[in-house]
Amino acid sequence: xxxxxxxxxxxxxxxxxxxxxxxxxxxxxxxxxxxxxxxxxxxxxxxxxxxxxxxxxxxxxxxxxxxxxxxxxxxxxxxxxxxxxxxxxxxxxxxxxxxxxxxxxxxxxxxxxxxxxxxxxxxxxxxxxxxxxxxxxxxxxxxxxxxxxxxxxxxxxxxxxxxxxxxxxxxxxxxxxxxxxxxxxxxxxxxxxxxxxxxxxxxxxxxxxxxxxxxxxxxxxxxxxxxxxxxxxxxxxxxxxxxxxxxxxxxxxxxxxxxxxxxxxxxxxxxxxxxxxxxxxxxxxxxxxxxxxxxxxxxxxxxxxxxxxxxxxxxxxxxxxxxxxxxxxxxxxxxxxxxxxxxxxxxxxxxxxxxxxxxxxxxxxxxxxxxxxxxxxxxxxxxxxxxxxxxxxxxxxxxxxxxxxxxxxxxxxxxxxxxxxxxxxxxxxxxxxxxxxxxxxxxxxxxxxxxxxxxxxxxxxxxxxxxxxxxxxxxxxxxxx
Numbered sequence: 024x025x026x027x028x029x030x031x032x033x034x035x036x037x038x039x040x041x042x043x044x045x046x047x048x049x050x051x052x053x054x055x056x057x058x059x060x061x062x063x064x065x066x067x068x069x070x071x072x073x074x075x076x077x078x079x080x081x082x083x084x085x086x087x088x089x090x091x092x093x094x095x096x097x098x099x100x101x102x103x104x105x106x107x108x109x110x111x112x113x114x115x116x117x118x119x120x121x122x123x124x125x126x127x128x129x130x131x132x133x134x135x136x137x138x139x140x141x142x143x144x145x146x147x148x149x150x151x152x153x154x155x156x157x158x159x160x161x162x163x164x165x166x167x168x169x170x171x172x173x174x175x176x177x178x179x180x181x182x183x184x185x186x187x188x189x190x191x192x193x194x195x196x197x198x199x200x201x202x203x204x205x206x207x208x209x210x211x212x213x214x215x216x217x218x219x220x221x222x223x224x225x226x227x228x229x230x231x232x233x234x235x236x237x238x239x240x241x242x243x244x245x246x247x248x249x250x251x252x253x254x255x256x257x258x259x260x261x262x263x264x265x266x267x268x269x270x271x272x273x274x275x276x277x278x279x280x281x282x283x284x285x286x287x288x289x290x291x292x293x294x295x296x297x298x299x300x301x302x303x304x305x306x307x308x309x310x311x312x313x314x315x316x317x318x319x320x321x322x323x324x325x326x327x328x329x330x331x332x333x334x335x336x337x338x339x340x341x342x343x344x345x346x347x348x349x350x351x352x353x354x355x356x357x358x359x360x361x362x363x364x365x366x367x368x369x370x371x372x373x374x375x376x377x378x379x380x381x382x383x384x385x386x387x388x389x390x391x392x393x394x395x396x397x398x399x400x401x402x403x404x405x406x407x408x409x410x411x412x413x414x415x416x417x418x419x420x421x422x423x424x425x426x427x428x429x430x431x432x433x434x435x436x437x438x439x440x441x442x443x444x445x446x447x448x449x450x451x452x453x454x455x456x457x458x459x460x461x462x463x464x465x466x467x468x469x470x471x472x473x474x475x476x477x478x479x480x481x482x483x484x485x486x487x488x489x490x491x492x493x494x495x496x497x498x499x500x501x502x503x504x
Contacts, residue, residue: 029307030227035245049373052262055269055276061259064276065252065343067150069205069336070283075245076289076372076480077309082188082468086227086298087234089290096282098454099253102420103278105427105448106270108438112430118257119419133495134217134488135422136355141487142415143351144382146251147344148389149408151176154337155390173394177339177387182420183345184383188369188376188474201339205332206284208325212313213291215320220294226297228290237302240461247458248413249285252343253277258350262373292316307429315375322388345379352378360494406472410480413469417459418484424452 053061078090106122113121119139124132155176160174162168162384186197218223256273294318296304305312318326353375356365369376398404430436431444438444463481467473471496 025342026186030319031368038235049262049368051261051374052264053269054264054397055273056199056248057086057196058256058259058263058269058273059276059280060202061343062253062255062273062348064199064202064336064339065347066250066277066281067256067336067340068202068281069209069333070153070340070390071249071285072288072312073329073333074310075249076292077305077312078284078471079242079245080289080293080312081302081309082233082238083245083307084149084237084239085238085302086293087239088242088293088312089228089286090234090438091242091246091478092249092282092289092423093240095243095250096278098247098451098458099250099278100275101447101454102254102424102451103274104443105424105451106257107274109427110260110274110429111435111438112269113257113260116270116395118255118260118354119423120351121424122257123422124358124417126428126430130492130495131422131426132358133360133493134491135419136351136360137487137491137494138419138484140348140351140355142412142419143344143348144386144417145408146412148386149405150337150341151179151386151390152393152404152408154179154334154341156400156405157330157337158334161334165327169460171394173390173401176390176400179341180345180383180386180390183338183342184379186476187344187345187349187379188374188385189372193265197342201332201335205336205339208332209284209288210323212317212321212329213288215290216295216316219320224294225292226464228293233298241465241468242461243458244465247417248409248469250278250414251413252340252347253281255343255347255418258347295319330335336440341415345383348379348382349375352382357419402472405472406470407477410466410470410472410477411484414459414462414466414484415461417455418488419491421452421459424455428452 076088077090080086084091097240109122109126113125120132120136123135144256145172152172155172155174157171158175158179164489254276254291255272260266260270293301314326314329317329352361353366353368355361356363356378364380365378366375367377368374391402393400425448427448428445431438459484461471466480470477
Protein backbone atom coordinates (compact mmCIF):
# COMPACT_ATOMS: atom_id res chain seq x y z
CA UNK A 24 0.00 0.00 0.00
CA UNK A 25 1.13 3.55 -0.72
CA UNK A 26 1.83 5.81 2.19
CA UNK A 27 0.41 9.31 2.33
CA UNK A 28 3.48 10.81 0.69
CA UNK A 29 3.13 8.46 -2.26
CA UNK A 30 -0.54 9.32 -2.48
CA UNK A 31 0.20 13.02 -2.66
CA UNK A 32 2.75 12.45 -5.38
CA UNK A 33 0.48 10.35 -7.53
CA UNK A 34 -2.54 12.52 -6.85
CA UNK A 35 -0.83 15.64 -8.08
CA UNK A 36 0.08 15.14 -11.71
CA UNK A 37 3.80 15.61 -12.14
CA UNK A 38 4.90 18.75 -13.91
CA UNK A 39 6.51 17.71 -17.11
CA UNK A 40 9.66 19.14 -18.58
CA UNK A 41 7.56 21.43 -20.77
CA UNK A 42 5.70 22.83 -17.82
CA UNK A 43 8.83 23.22 -15.79
CA UNK A 44 10.44 25.08 -18.63
CA UNK A 45 7.70 27.64 -18.46
CA UNK A 46 7.86 27.92 -14.67
CA UNK A 47 4.49 26.38 -13.80
CA UNK A 48 1.66 28.28 -12.12
CA UNK A 49 2.82 31.10 -9.88
CA UNK A 50 3.00 29.85 -6.30
CA UNK A 51 1.91 31.56 -3.06
CA UNK A 52 -0.19 34.12 -4.93
CA UNK A 53 -3.66 33.82 -3.41
CA UNK A 54 -4.77 34.14 0.18
CA UNK A 55 -8.06 33.19 1.79
CA UNK A 56 -9.98 36.36 0.91
CA UNK A 57 -8.96 36.39 -2.75
CA UNK A 58 -9.96 32.76 -3.10
CA UNK A 59 -13.35 33.36 -1.47
CA UNK A 60 -13.93 36.32 -3.76
CA UNK A 61 -13.25 34.16 -6.84
CA UNK A 62 -15.81 31.60 -5.67
CA UNK A 63 -18.56 33.99 -4.57
CA UNK A 64 -18.11 36.07 -7.73
CA UNK A 65 -18.59 32.91 -9.82
CA UNK A 66 -21.84 32.28 -7.95
CA UNK A 67 -22.96 35.78 -9.08
CA UNK A 68 -25.19 36.60 -6.08
CA UNK A 69 -27.06 39.49 -7.70
CA UNK A 70 -27.88 37.42 -10.77
CA UNK A 71 -29.16 34.63 -8.55
CA UNK A 72 -31.40 37.03 -6.63
CA UNK A 73 -32.78 38.94 -9.62
CA UNK A 74 -33.06 36.01 -12.03
CA UNK A 75 -33.30 32.79 -10.04
CA UNK A 76 -35.08 33.65 -6.78
CA UNK A 77 -38.44 34.79 -8.27
CA UNK A 78 -38.65 31.65 -10.42
CA UNK A 79 -37.83 29.48 -7.41
CA UNK A 80 -40.66 31.19 -5.49
CA UNK A 81 -43.47 30.69 -8.01
CA UNK A 82 -42.40 27.27 -9.34
CA UNK A 83 -41.24 25.91 -5.99
CA UNK A 84 -42.45 26.35 -2.44
CA UNK A 85 -43.31 30.05 -2.32
CA UNK A 86 -42.52 31.80 0.95
CA UNK A 87 -40.67 28.73 2.27
CA UNK A 88 -37.72 29.27 -0.09
CA UNK A 89 -35.27 30.42 2.67
CA UNK A 90 -35.31 26.93 4.18
CA UNK A 91 -34.51 25.35 0.82
CA UNK A 92 -31.26 27.33 0.59
CA UNK A 93 -30.33 25.92 4.00
CA UNK A 94 -31.16 22.39 2.80
CA UNK A 95 -28.98 22.90 -0.28
CA UNK A 96 -26.18 24.10 1.98
CA UNK A 97 -26.44 20.96 4.11
CA UNK A 98 -26.11 18.69 1.06
CA UNK A 99 -23.14 20.66 -0.23
CA UNK A 100 -21.59 20.72 3.22
CA UNK A 101 -21.76 16.92 3.28
CA UNK A 102 -20.05 16.96 -0.12
CA UNK A 103 -17.44 19.38 1.22
CA UNK A 104 -16.51 17.08 4.11
CA UNK A 105 -15.04 14.46 1.78
CA UNK A 106 -13.89 17.06 -0.75
CA UNK A 107 -11.84 18.83 1.92
CA UNK A 108 -10.49 15.56 3.34
CA UNK A 109 -9.18 14.59 -0.09
CA UNK A 110 -7.89 18.10 -0.85
CA UNK A 111 -5.05 17.47 1.60
CA UNK A 112 -3.77 14.79 -0.78
CA UNK A 113 -4.58 16.48 -4.12
CA UNK A 114 -2.94 19.81 -4.89
CA UNK A 115 -3.54 20.26 -8.59
CA UNK A 116 -5.36 22.85 -10.69
CA UNK A 117 -7.49 20.04 -12.13
CA UNK A 118 -9.98 20.01 -9.22
CA UNK A 119 -12.92 17.71 -10.14
CA UNK A 120 -10.97 16.04 -12.93
CA UNK A 121 -7.96 15.32 -10.71
CA UNK A 122 -10.09 14.12 -7.79
CA UNK A 123 -12.02 11.66 -9.94
CA UNK A 124 -8.91 10.43 -11.77
CA UNK A 125 -7.10 9.96 -8.45
CA UNK A 126 -9.97 8.15 -6.73
CA UNK A 127 -11.58 6.14 -9.53
CA UNK A 128 -8.70 5.78 -11.99
CA UNK A 129 -7.34 7.72 -14.94
CA UNK A 130 -9.95 6.39 -17.38
CA UNK A 131 -12.65 8.01 -15.25
CA UNK A 132 -10.57 11.17 -15.24
CA UNK A 133 -10.91 11.50 -19.03
CA UNK A 134 -14.72 11.84 -18.99
CA UNK A 135 -14.48 14.09 -15.91
CA UNK A 136 -12.06 16.45 -17.68
CA UNK A 137 -14.37 16.79 -20.69
CA UNK A 138 -17.48 17.33 -18.54
CA UNK A 139 -15.69 19.90 -16.37
CA UNK A 140 -14.57 21.86 -19.43
CA UNK A 141 -18.03 21.54 -20.95
CA UNK A 142 -19.63 22.80 -17.75
CA UNK A 143 -17.44 25.86 -17.30
CA UNK A 144 -17.41 26.73 -21.01
CA UNK A 145 -21.21 26.43 -21.14
CA UNK A 146 -21.74 28.62 -18.11
CA UNK A 147 -19.20 31.18 -19.29
CA UNK A 148 -20.94 31.36 -22.68
CA UNK A 149 -24.30 31.72 -20.94
CA UNK A 150 -23.00 34.43 -18.62
CA UNK A 151 -21.32 36.56 -21.31
CA UNK A 152 -24.43 36.27 -23.52
CA UNK A 153 -26.59 37.45 -20.63
CA UNK A 154 -24.11 40.26 -19.94
CA UNK A 155 -24.26 41.37 -23.58
CA UNK A 156 -28.07 41.35 -23.48
CA UNK A 157 -28.37 43.49 -20.34
CA UNK A 158 -25.54 45.80 -21.42
CA UNK A 159 -27.24 46.43 -24.77
CA UNK A 160 -30.55 47.03 -22.99
CA UNK A 161 -28.91 49.48 -20.55
CA UNK A 162 -27.18 51.45 -23.32
CA UNK A 163 -30.42 51.66 -25.34
CA UNK A 164 -32.51 52.84 -22.36
CA UNK A 165 -30.08 55.31 -20.82
CA UNK A 166 -27.93 56.53 -23.72
CA UNK A 167 -30.06 55.80 -26.75
CA UNK A 168 -27.19 53.82 -28.26
CA UNK A 169 -27.99 50.64 -30.18
CA UNK A 170 -25.19 48.07 -29.91
CA UNK A 171 -25.59 44.38 -30.79
CA UNK A 172 -25.52 42.17 -27.71
CA UNK A 173 -22.87 39.90 -29.22
CA UNK A 174 -20.47 42.82 -29.74
CA UNK A 175 -20.70 43.73 -26.06
CA UNK A 176 -20.29 40.08 -25.10
CA UNK A 177 -17.14 39.87 -27.22
CA UNK A 178 -15.80 43.03 -25.56
CA UNK A 179 -16.32 41.38 -22.17
CA UNK A 180 -14.40 38.31 -23.34
CA UNK A 181 -11.48 40.44 -24.52
CA UNK A 182 -11.27 42.28 -21.18
CA UNK A 183 -11.45 38.99 -19.25
CA UNK A 184 -8.78 37.62 -21.58
CA UNK A 185 -6.40 40.47 -20.77
CA UNK A 186 -7.05 40.26 -17.03
CA UNK A 187 -6.72 36.47 -17.11
CA UNK A 188 -3.15 36.77 -18.37
CA UNK A 189 -2.24 39.27 -15.67
CA UNK A 190 -1.26 38.04 -12.25
CA UNK A 191 -4.17 36.20 -10.75
CA UNK A 192 -4.32 38.43 -7.65
CA UNK A 193 -5.15 41.41 -9.90
CA UNK A 194 -8.31 39.64 -11.03
CA UNK A 195 -9.00 38.62 -7.44
CA UNK A 196 -8.96 42.24 -6.24
CA UNK A 197 -11.26 43.36 -9.06
CA UNK A 198 -13.67 40.52 -8.35
CA UNK A 199 -13.64 41.47 -4.69
CA UNK A 200 -14.67 45.07 -5.40
CA UNK A 201 -17.43 44.05 -7.84
CA UNK A 202 -18.73 41.32 -5.56
CA UNK A 203 -18.89 43.60 -2.52
CA UNK A 204 -20.77 46.23 -4.52
CA UNK A 205 -23.45 43.81 -5.74
CA UNK A 206 -23.91 42.27 -2.31
CA UNK A 207 -24.15 45.74 -0.75
CA UNK A 208 -27.01 46.91 -2.99
CA UNK A 209 -29.02 43.75 -2.30
CA UNK A 210 -28.43 43.98 1.45
CA UNK A 211 -29.46 47.65 1.34
CA UNK A 212 -32.77 46.60 -0.21
CA UNK A 213 -33.19 43.89 2.44
CA UNK A 214 -32.53 46.24 5.35
CA UNK A 215 -34.70 49.08 4.02
CA UNK A 216 -37.55 46.63 3.46
CA UNK A 217 -37.29 45.21 6.96
CA UNK A 218 -37.04 48.66 8.56
CA UNK A 219 -39.88 50.30 6.60
CA UNK A 220 -42.24 47.36 6.28
CA UNK A 221 -45.69 48.06 7.63
CA UNK A 222 -46.68 45.44 10.15
CA UNK A 223 -44.59 42.95 12.11
CA UNK A 224 -41.94 40.74 10.61
CA UNK A 225 -42.80 37.08 10.27
CA UNK A 226 -40.63 34.00 10.58
CA UNK A 227 -43.34 31.73 9.22
CA UNK A 228 -41.07 30.86 6.27
CA UNK A 229 -39.23 28.51 8.63
CA UNK A 230 -42.36 26.65 9.72
CA UNK A 231 -42.91 23.17 8.21
CA UNK A 232 -46.45 24.05 7.12
CA UNK A 233 -44.96 26.79 4.90
CA UNK A 234 -41.69 25.40 3.56
CA UNK A 235 -43.19 21.97 2.80
CA UNK A 236 -45.94 23.44 0.61
CA UNK A 237 -45.78 23.62 -3.18
CA UNK A 238 -43.05 21.78 -5.04
CA UNK A 239 -40.07 21.73 -2.71
CA UNK A 240 -38.10 19.54 -5.13
CA UNK A 241 -38.23 22.18 -7.87
CA UNK A 242 -37.26 24.86 -5.36
CA UNK A 243 -34.29 22.73 -4.31
CA UNK A 244 -33.06 22.51 -7.92
CA UNK A 245 -32.94 26.30 -8.21
CA UNK A 246 -31.41 26.67 -4.77
CA UNK A 247 -28.54 24.26 -5.38
CA UNK A 248 -27.92 25.84 -8.81
CA UNK A 249 -27.21 29.13 -6.98
CA UNK A 250 -24.08 27.51 -5.51
CA UNK A 251 -22.49 26.56 -8.85
CA UNK A 252 -18.81 27.47 -8.65
CA UNK A 253 -18.34 27.06 -4.88
CA UNK A 254 -16.21 23.98 -5.54
CA UNK A 255 -13.70 25.91 -7.66
CA UNK A 256 -11.45 26.66 -4.67
CA UNK A 257 -9.44 23.53 -5.49
CA UNK A 258 -8.69 24.86 -8.98
CA UNK A 259 -6.38 27.44 -7.38
CA UNK A 260 -4.66 25.00 -5.02
CA UNK A 261 -1.29 25.35 -6.77
CA UNK A 262 -1.41 29.16 -6.49
CA UNK A 263 -2.52 29.42 -2.85
CA UNK A 264 -0.49 30.19 0.19
CA UNK A 265 -0.66 27.09 2.42
CA UNK A 266 -3.17 25.24 0.21
CA UNK A 267 -3.74 22.53 2.85
CA UNK A 268 -5.33 25.21 5.03
CA UNK A 269 -6.49 27.83 2.53
CA UNK A 270 -8.52 25.57 0.20
CA UNK A 271 -10.63 23.91 2.96
CA UNK A 272 -11.23 27.21 4.74
CA UNK A 273 -12.15 29.02 1.54
CA UNK A 274 -14.54 26.22 0.53
CA UNK A 275 -16.41 26.34 3.82
CA UNK A 276 -16.36 30.16 4.02
CA UNK A 277 -17.71 30.52 0.48
CA UNK A 278 -20.44 27.95 1.11
CA UNK A 279 -21.57 29.61 4.35
CA UNK A 280 -21.44 33.12 2.89
CA UNK A 281 -23.51 32.15 -0.15
CA UNK A 282 -26.04 30.38 2.09
CA UNK A 283 -26.32 33.28 4.52
CA UNK A 284 -26.77 35.77 1.68
CA UNK A 285 -29.50 33.86 -0.16
CA UNK A 286 -31.30 32.72 2.98
CA UNK A 287 -31.41 36.21 4.52
CA UNK A 288 -32.27 37.94 1.25
CA UNK A 289 -35.04 35.51 0.32
CA UNK A 290 -36.52 35.79 3.83
CA UNK A 291 -36.41 39.59 3.65
CA UNK A 292 -37.94 39.81 0.16
CA UNK A 293 -40.88 37.53 0.92
CA UNK A 294 -41.81 40.02 3.68
CA UNK A 295 -42.79 42.52 0.97
CA UNK A 296 -46.06 40.74 0.20
CA UNK A 297 -48.56 38.56 1.94
CA UNK A 298 -47.78 34.88 1.59
CA UNK A 299 -51.12 34.33 -0.17
CA UNK A 300 -50.26 36.80 -2.98
CA UNK A 301 -46.48 36.31 -3.15
CA UNK A 302 -46.50 33.46 -5.68
CA UNK A 303 -48.94 35.23 -8.02
CA UNK A 304 -46.87 38.43 -8.01
CA UNK A 305 -43.62 36.58 -8.67
CA UNK A 306 -45.23 34.60 -11.51
CA UNK A 307 -46.76 37.70 -13.14
CA UNK A 308 -43.44 39.50 -13.70
CA UNK A 309 -40.43 37.52 -12.39
CA UNK A 310 -37.93 39.73 -14.23
CA UNK A 311 -39.00 42.84 -12.29
CA UNK A 312 -39.94 41.19 -9.00
CA UNK A 313 -36.80 42.30 -7.15
CA UNK A 314 -36.56 45.62 -9.02
CA UNK A 315 -40.12 46.53 -8.00
CA UNK A 316 -39.36 45.85 -4.35
CA UNK A 317 -36.14 47.86 -4.54
CA UNK A 318 -37.94 50.79 -6.19
CA UNK A 319 -40.63 50.75 -3.53
CA UNK A 320 -38.40 50.59 -0.45
CA UNK A 321 -35.17 52.27 -1.60
CA UNK A 322 -35.88 54.33 -4.70
CA UNK A 323 -35.35 54.49 -8.43
CA UNK A 324 -31.67 55.35 -7.98
CA UNK A 325 -31.15 51.96 -6.35
CA UNK A 326 -32.87 50.22 -9.28
CA UNK A 327 -30.56 52.02 -11.72
CA UNK A 328 -27.56 51.14 -9.57
CA UNK A 329 -28.71 47.54 -9.37
CA UNK A 330 -29.02 47.44 -13.17
CA UNK A 331 -25.39 48.53 -13.52
CA UNK A 332 -24.23 46.15 -10.81
CA UNK A 333 -26.09 43.30 -12.51
CA UNK A 334 -23.82 43.88 -15.49
CA UNK A 335 -20.68 44.06 -13.34
CA UNK A 336 -21.86 40.97 -11.46
CA UNK A 337 -22.06 39.07 -14.73
CA UNK A 338 -18.63 40.36 -15.72
CA UNK A 339 -17.20 39.22 -12.39
CA UNK A 340 -18.67 35.77 -12.97
CA UNK A 341 -17.31 35.71 -16.53
CA UNK A 342 -13.82 36.59 -15.27
CA UNK A 343 -13.99 33.93 -12.55
CA UNK A 344 -15.06 31.25 -15.05
CA UNK A 345 -12.39 32.41 -17.50
CA UNK A 346 -9.76 31.73 -14.85
CA UNK A 347 -11.34 28.37 -14.01
CA UNK A 348 -11.32 27.24 -17.64
CA UNK A 349 -7.71 28.32 -18.18
CA UNK A 350 -6.56 26.25 -15.21
CA UNK A 351 -8.57 23.21 -16.24
CA UNK A 352 -7.05 23.32 -19.73
CA UNK A 353 -3.60 23.80 -18.16
CA UNK A 354 -4.07 20.77 -15.91
CA UNK A 355 -5.37 18.32 -18.50
CA UNK A 356 -2.71 19.49 -20.95
CA UNK A 357 -0.03 18.88 -18.33
CA UNK A 358 -1.39 15.37 -17.88
CA UNK A 359 -1.07 14.68 -21.61
CA UNK A 360 -4.77 14.50 -22.52
CA UNK A 361 -4.49 17.40 -24.97
CA UNK A 362 -1.82 19.47 -26.71
CA UNK A 363 1.19 19.96 -24.42
CA UNK A 364 1.78 23.60 -25.38
CA UNK A 365 -1.38 24.52 -23.48
CA UNK A 366 0.35 23.91 -20.15
CA UNK A 367 2.85 26.68 -20.84
CA UNK A 368 2.63 29.54 -18.35
CA UNK A 369 3.44 33.21 -18.69
CA UNK A 370 7.15 33.77 -17.90
CA UNK A 371 6.47 36.83 -15.73
CA UNK A 372 2.95 36.32 -14.34
CA UNK A 373 2.88 32.55 -13.95
CA UNK A 374 -0.63 32.39 -15.45
CA UNK A 375 -1.69 29.73 -18.02
CA UNK A 376 -1.65 32.20 -20.89
CA UNK A 377 -1.68 29.67 -23.75
CA UNK A 378 -4.81 28.06 -22.34
CA UNK A 379 -6.32 31.52 -21.91
CA UNK A 380 -5.51 32.42 -25.53
CA UNK A 381 -7.09 29.24 -26.86
CA UNK A 382 -10.42 29.33 -25.12
CA UNK A 383 -10.78 33.12 -25.50
CA UNK A 384 -10.35 32.89 -29.27
CA UNK A 385 -12.77 29.97 -29.48
CA UNK A 386 -15.36 31.82 -27.41
CA UNK A 387 -15.03 34.94 -29.56
CA UNK A 388 -15.59 32.86 -32.69
CA UNK A 389 -18.57 31.14 -31.06
CA UNK A 390 -20.16 34.46 -30.08
CA UNK A 391 -19.63 35.85 -33.56
CA UNK A 392 -21.33 32.77 -35.01
CA UNK A 393 -24.23 33.01 -32.56
CA UNK A 394 -24.66 36.69 -33.37
CA UNK A 395 -24.67 36.07 -37.11
CA UNK A 396 -27.25 33.30 -36.60
CA UNK A 397 -29.51 35.77 -34.73
CA UNK A 398 -29.77 33.52 -31.67
CA UNK A 399 -31.59 35.03 -28.73
CA UNK A 400 -29.06 35.47 -25.88
CA UNK A 401 -31.59 34.63 -23.18
CA UNK A 402 -34.01 32.15 -24.76
CA UNK A 403 -31.41 30.13 -26.63
CA UNK A 404 -27.89 30.70 -25.29
CA UNK A 405 -28.46 31.32 -21.57
CA UNK A 406 -31.16 28.67 -21.29
CA UNK A 407 -29.06 25.94 -22.88
CA UNK A 408 -25.75 27.01 -21.33
CA UNK A 409 -27.02 27.15 -17.75
CA UNK A 410 -28.84 23.81 -18.07
CA UNK A 411 -25.76 22.08 -19.49
CA UNK A 412 -23.46 23.52 -16.84
CA UNK A 413 -25.76 22.67 -13.92
CA UNK A 414 -26.18 19.07 -15.04
CA UNK A 415 -22.46 18.59 -15.70
CA UNK A 416 -21.45 20.01 -12.32
CA UNK A 417 -23.96 17.79 -10.55
CA UNK A 418 -22.64 14.70 -12.38
CA UNK A 419 -19.09 15.67 -11.40
CA UNK A 420 -20.05 16.17 -7.76
CA UNK A 421 -21.59 12.69 -7.72
CA UNK A 422 -18.36 11.38 -9.24
CA UNK A 423 -16.16 13.19 -6.70
CA UNK A 424 -18.22 11.81 -3.80
CA UNK A 425 -17.67 8.29 -5.13
CA UNK A 426 -13.99 9.03 -5.76
CA UNK A 427 -13.45 10.16 -2.16
CA UNK A 428 -14.83 6.91 -0.77
CA UNK A 429 -12.81 4.74 -3.16
CA UNK A 430 -9.62 6.77 -2.67
CA UNK A 431 -9.51 6.41 1.10
CA UNK A 432 -10.59 2.76 1.02
CA UNK A 433 -7.92 1.91 -1.55
CA UNK A 434 -4.97 3.92 -0.20
CA UNK A 435 -5.71 3.99 3.56
CA UNK A 436 -4.45 7.58 3.50
CA UNK A 437 -5.17 9.61 6.66
CA UNK A 438 -8.47 11.43 6.23
CA UNK A 439 -9.87 12.04 9.70
CA UNK A 440 -12.13 9.05 10.26
CA UNK A 441 -14.99 7.14 8.65
CA UNK A 442 -17.39 10.10 8.78
CA UNK A 443 -15.16 12.25 6.56
CA UNK A 444 -13.99 9.53 4.22
CA UNK A 445 -17.13 7.39 3.80
CA UNK A 446 -20.40 8.33 5.46
CA UNK A 447 -20.51 12.04 4.57
CA UNK A 448 -19.49 11.38 0.93
CA UNK A 449 -22.04 8.54 0.74
CA UNK A 450 -24.87 10.79 1.97
CA UNK A 451 -23.76 13.52 -0.43
CA UNK A 452 -23.71 11.02 -3.30
CA UNK A 453 -27.26 9.88 -2.52
CA UNK A 454 -28.57 13.43 -2.13
CA UNK A 455 -26.91 14.70 -5.29
CA UNK A 456 -27.98 11.66 -7.31
CA UNK A 457 -31.60 12.36 -6.32
CA UNK A 458 -31.14 16.04 -7.24
CA UNK A 459 -29.61 15.06 -10.58
CA UNK A 460 -32.62 12.90 -11.42
CA UNK A 461 -34.98 15.74 -10.53
CA UNK A 462 -32.97 18.07 -12.79
CA UNK A 463 -33.14 15.68 -15.74
CA UNK A 464 -36.91 15.28 -15.40
CA UNK A 465 -37.44 19.05 -15.06
CA UNK A 466 -35.01 20.39 -17.67
CA UNK A 467 -37.48 22.77 -19.37
CA UNK A 468 -38.24 24.40 -16.02
CA UNK A 469 -34.58 24.54 -15.00
CA UNK A 470 -33.49 26.12 -18.29
CA UNK A 471 -36.48 28.42 -18.68
CA UNK A 472 -36.99 27.12 -22.21
CA UNK A 473 -39.53 24.70 -23.68
CA UNK A 474 -37.51 24.10 -26.85
CA UNK A 475 -37.57 20.39 -27.75
CA UNK A 476 -33.77 20.38 -28.02
CA UNK A 477 -33.55 20.83 -24.24
CA UNK A 478 -34.47 17.17 -23.79
CA UNK A 479 -31.36 16.18 -25.78
CA UNK A 480 -28.94 17.78 -23.30
CA UNK A 481 -28.45 14.64 -21.10
CA UNK A 482 -27.67 12.60 -24.22
CA UNK A 483 -25.16 15.21 -25.36
CA UNK A 484 -23.47 15.15 -21.96
CA UNK A 485 -23.29 11.35 -22.08
CA UNK A 486 -21.70 11.53 -25.54
CA UNK A 487 -19.08 13.98 -24.25
CA UNK A 488 -18.28 11.63 -21.36
CA UNK A 489 -17.78 8.76 -23.81
CA UNK A 490 -15.50 10.98 -25.91
CA UNK A 491 -13.46 11.74 -22.78
CA UNK A 492 -13.11 8.03 -22.04
CA UNK A 493 -11.90 7.36 -25.60
CA UNK A 494 -9.43 10.24 -25.28
CA UNK A 495 -8.07 8.76 -22.07
CA UNK A 496 -7.71 5.29 -23.64
CA UNK A 497 -5.87 6.74 -26.63
CA UNK A 498 -3.46 8.55 -24.33
CA UNK A 499 -2.65 5.29 -22.56
CA UNK A 500 -2.09 3.46 -25.85
CA UNK A 501 0.14 6.21 -27.23
CA UNK A 502 2.14 6.27 -23.98
CA UNK A 503 3.11 2.60 -24.30
CA UNK A 504 6.70 1.96 -25.46
